[in-house]
Structures are given as C-alpha cells and as structure tokens.
Amino acid sequence: MTIQVFGHKSPDTDSTGSPIIWAWYLNQIKGTAAKPVLLGEPNTEAAFMLERWGLDKPEIIADVEDGAPVVIVDTNNPAELPANVNNADIQGIIDHHKLVGGLETKGPIEIRVEPLACTATIMWKMIGKDLAQAPEGVKGAMLTCILSDTLEFRSPTTTQEDKAVAHALADDLGVNIGELAAEMFAAKSDVSAFSDAELIRMDSKEYEVDGTKFRVSVLETTAPDIPLNRKDSLMETMKTVQSEDGVDQVLLFVVDILKEEATLLVPNDLVKSVAEKSFAASVSGDTVVLPGIMSRKKQIIPNLKV
C-alpha cells in the first residue's frame, strides 16, 4: 500500500515541501511506494514554491483510513492532523516542534525530531549523499522550505545547520538566495484575495495559558500594510472565528520580515493585558509594535501570559 506523507492542516511551505521531499526519498532511494498529500490548500508562498520548481500540487485529503500507512512531517500534534490519524499505521515522524504528546503507534517506528528551524534541514541530514540523485525540484523545495522557515535566516529559530544546508543547496542549484527569498516573501505577502477569517486561520496554532484558550495567528509579510489596512474588519471577524473554533481569544501578529518586528492587533483589554504582561509593551490604541518579535515558537509562545 502506498505510504501517504503529509504535514499539518494549514499547509505552509515546509508542510507542503517536506512531504514532496520525503516521498521522493521513499520512492527513489528506499524503493517504497509513497506519495505526498496535503491536508488543505497550500498558502501563497507554498503555491509559489510548487510553480517555481515545476512540482505537481499534491492531492488534498480530508482524513486517513484505518490502517493506512502514513509518515507525518512538520508536526507531532494530533490537533493539527487528520481526525483518524491514531487509527492509521503511522510509520514515521520527522519534525522540529516541541513534543506535545497524543500520537500513539502500534509498534516501534522511526521518529526523528531535532531543534532545527526547518523539517527539510533534518531530511537533508537523513538523506545524506543520496541527495545527489534528487531532481532539481526536490532540492529546490528543500531550499525554499529552509528560507521560508528561517525568514531568510532572520528568525531566531535559525541554526548554523539550517544556514549551512541552505547555502550548500543554493550553490548546487546556482540560485541567488536573496532573489529567491524576495520572490517567496512577495508571494506570501500577496494575501489580498483572502477573507478575514482565512487570514486569521492561515498560519495559526491553538495554545492554552492558565485556562485561557488562544488562537495565536501569525502573518509573515514584507507588506504589512495589506493586512493592517484591514485591521478593523479583522478584529470584528476575530469574534466569529473565536466562537466557531471554541477559543477565547485570537491573537493576530503581523510580522514585518524586513523590519524584523511584529504588530499585534489589540481589539480589547484582554489582549492589551497580554501584550503588556508578555512583551513588556506599552499599549495605546488598537495596535502595538513589538520590535524584534518574529517567531511564534521561540518568542511568542514561551512568553505568553494572561
């Protein structure tokens, strides 16, 4: 049975590219039938990656069947995975997030988690010299994933390993990193076609702090004005998203990749208090700029206080 390889439910570049990379490896190097699939529509940057490297858009699936062989990449969180995932035959997990618990396997399987910025960097290490056999598209997806997750090495999640692997791939492909990243970030910033609710849910994770459930949403962009000009309607839509998703509060951070700062929308006193307690920010008005804040994983989540 063909192994389905997938990332999380809001396919960004790493969750779209890493399944493609790993399915190639399983098929071509390991001789095991595998195919990449998605759990939702890829975001605009991920769609750019597919086009840039001539890759087919993977099929989007709604759930997995009992006993179906799967490999999970770029998450280990059941909340971000198909509802039936624990009844599938999970054969491998490759990830770079904290362990949240909840995934269970029937027997021992291969699990590789490393504190690197990007799943593709871990795959580069696992594939080793067999990568020489990979087509340009697979190497290009790898490079694009790393530049995406590191925000072209600006994010504090970036490690020396991510950087070294990206430079090696760029040299091999004859690609200028700055030019590729600029095209990627332009694609990611092109969000005018999305509804407010789609923007809020696009890159979003749920976290609970002292009993308060947050949906922590991030929009990484080189054009912060596009979402910020819509802040009134975004804040209005938060209420709908909150009630639909069963969370107490949406926190929407518009991350300016080039200026290396985040703007948090402040619709009410709860968010004002979170901003003050978590980031020592002084809030007046309905937005607050947080200098240097770029990473949900490294900077936002670990500091979140109610």
Place this chain on the structure above:
Amino acid sequence: MTIQVFGHKSPDTDSTGSPIIWAWYLNQIKGTAAKPVLLGEPNTEAAFMLERWGLDKPEIIADVEDGAPVVIVDTNNPAELPANVNNADIQGIIDHHKLVGGLETKGPIEIRVEPLACTATIMWKMIGKDLAQAPEGVKGAMLTCILSDTLEFRSPTTTQEDKAVAHALADDLGVNIGELAAEMFAAKSDVSAFSDAELIRMDSKEYEVDGTKFRVSVLETTAPDIPLNRKDSLMETMKTVQSEDGVDQVLLFVVDILKEEATLLVPNDLVKSVAEKSFAASVSGDTVVLPGIMSRKKQIIPNLKV
C-alpha cells in the same frame, strides 16, 4: 547544571548501559556535563555488565526536580519514568519502543526513535566515528546491551543493524560473543535471591486489553527450572501484586533463551482463556509451553486477547 541521563524504572541491561554510554558521549564528545542515573536497582545481568567492564554503578534517584535537565533513554512512557518527569527540562529522548504519548516538552528537542532491538545500537549510529575515542567500558556496555536485548540474536526483534554493530564491537574489543552472552545469561538466570514479588516485577510492563489491566512479566533465563520450581508460590504472590499494583491479572512468561520457548503460568481460567485465544495454545494444568515465543514487544503484546 549537570544533565541526568536515565532509562526506565526497572533497570535491565539496556536501561543501565545506555545512560552510561550517552553520558560519556555528552561529557567527552559534546562537552556537556552529564551523568548516568538509575531509577531502581539494576537486575542481575545489568550488575554483571557493570562488573565485567569495570563501570561504576550509577546513583539511584527517586524523582527529578522541576526544571532539571534530563535525557530519557530506552522508554518514552511516562508510567515508566519519574513522577515529576514532565516538569523536568527534557532535552532528549533516544528509544526503540512504540510511541505511547504522554511525554511533553517545553520546546523542540532532539528525539531519535528507531525500530531496532536495542537503544545502544541507535547510540552507536548517532555517535558515529567519535566512538573510536570511547574507553573499553563504553564499547563493552554497548555490546552487552545489544546481546541482552537481542538474546544473542535469537529474539525476533533483532535486526541486521543490531547484529552488524554487535559484531563490529566484538571484533574491536576482542570479545567472543558466545562466551560473553553465556556469562550474561547465567547472571540473568541467577534469580534465587529474589522474592516472588521481586521476580514478578523485575521485567514487567502494564498493558490494557479491552478494559482488562495486565502486568505482563517476562523472565528470560537459561535455567527455567529456577523460577518454575517456585510456580505455586509465584502464582499465590500474583494476587498480592495484583492488588498492590491495581492490575487485574499478572501474566508471567518464563522465557527459555536456549530452547527459544516460553512457559506461561496459568493460575486461573482468565489466563487459560488468554493463552488459548492469544497463542492458540491448548492448556491443561497450571503451565503451558509456547514454542518460539521470546519477545513481549513483537510476539506477546501484539497478540494479547481476553
């Protein structure tokens, strides 16, 4: 702060040796202060390993403190770990068991799980050529762990990788595998000093099947008569262990390493039914021989039916 490296609560050879191996690697190769610790008394084979290779017996700890840096090896099951483990600073997990869920980390860490017979085999792969710098005791512990977990390559959990690594280590150390394994198994079989309850809990894991809680205990031995001559008092003591440990039934398998078979004690109709349904055995009397059954992980647990 010194990292504490430990395995599970019933330290067998792998759970005693792997912390020693990994603490050496962290100290000597990675330059990070680390020490091996145990969560209980090592079993007789593990004690033999320490003596055979001139290794100090690691300190036994009762729990871990909030925020203490730890690396967990040879398990990922919170039930087999210190009560406070999820409040410690878990920095790494190296294991070869199925993922049970329940461990959580504050941030992304290094996790390596592979479907190999032995944790030490995974460490051999992770340490790579730096192993050349290891003292004889570290290499000897590695070899002893692999021979223990594979029952000298007889267990169906054995992979080609475990075998190849053991042979490479034996060549390097100038050790005859058959002779070392015979000494190990003699040490493991020397259980006359233990009480019935100690024997039942020595190598034991809890599993629930359709609402019935089992304590699945295994005694791997080259001298099955030692425990089997005590079967009446072992079966009497099961009742006490069951009530003390809150399980419905103890299943005690005496595994004859050389004959490659297990003898299951059958104290009542529940166990008789389990033996018949799980292993298609025909039971008369208070024991039943199960030819070829050697591995709890591969053969007993996956087949257990009530």
